[in-house]
Amino acid sequence: MPPRPSRFALYNWFPEDGADLVHPDDLAAFAAMGPPATVFGVGADAAGWVLLDAGQASFRVRADLLRPLPAPRYWVGDTVRFIKSGVPQRGIVARVGWHFKEAAPMYYVSQDGKRLKKTYHEQDLSPINAESP
Structure with a gap:
């Protein structure tokens, strides 16, 4: 990367x-x-x-x-943790978009090579080391 x-x-x-x-x-x-x-x-x-x-x-x-x-907190390729259906999940930032109304970045995350439909805000994600389980 x-x-x-x-x-x-x-x-x-x-x-x-x-x-x-x-x-x-x-x-x-x-x-x-x-x-x-x-x-x-x-x-x-x-x-x-x-x-x-x-x-x-x-x-x-x-x-x-x-x-x-301003620099977004996460960038394409970053490994992140988020909650999906109440369960902690791990994924990779696939794209960073811009929410014009909120004037803030929004994140598109992929799991197992498939991009999820939901977009995430910075507060929805937390960084994790790519080597952690």
Whole structure:
């Protein structure tokens, strides 16, 4: 797993904003991501492009639409504990989204390679060491 990014942002791009804001080689995959509520790790600028890291994929974009965010407590790949049906469970953060109304991160967790339907807030999760049972 790559190191945790040090900067985070939203990139609320819609096709009507212009295809020139997303690198041509990344445009189809970026457009297929769906609603613009993903928290991205922000990488270095290179040749006029900023690298956005979504954990499972990365994209090159122009900086025009970047909206900086505070660092989320958990990041993609972190092992966490949560309660499901009253029972403590263990899972892996699969995606970090943004809840616009609450202005807070929300977490999508996977178990056994399958993403759970429920989203979790920071207070719903606790960190655990990946080697713990």
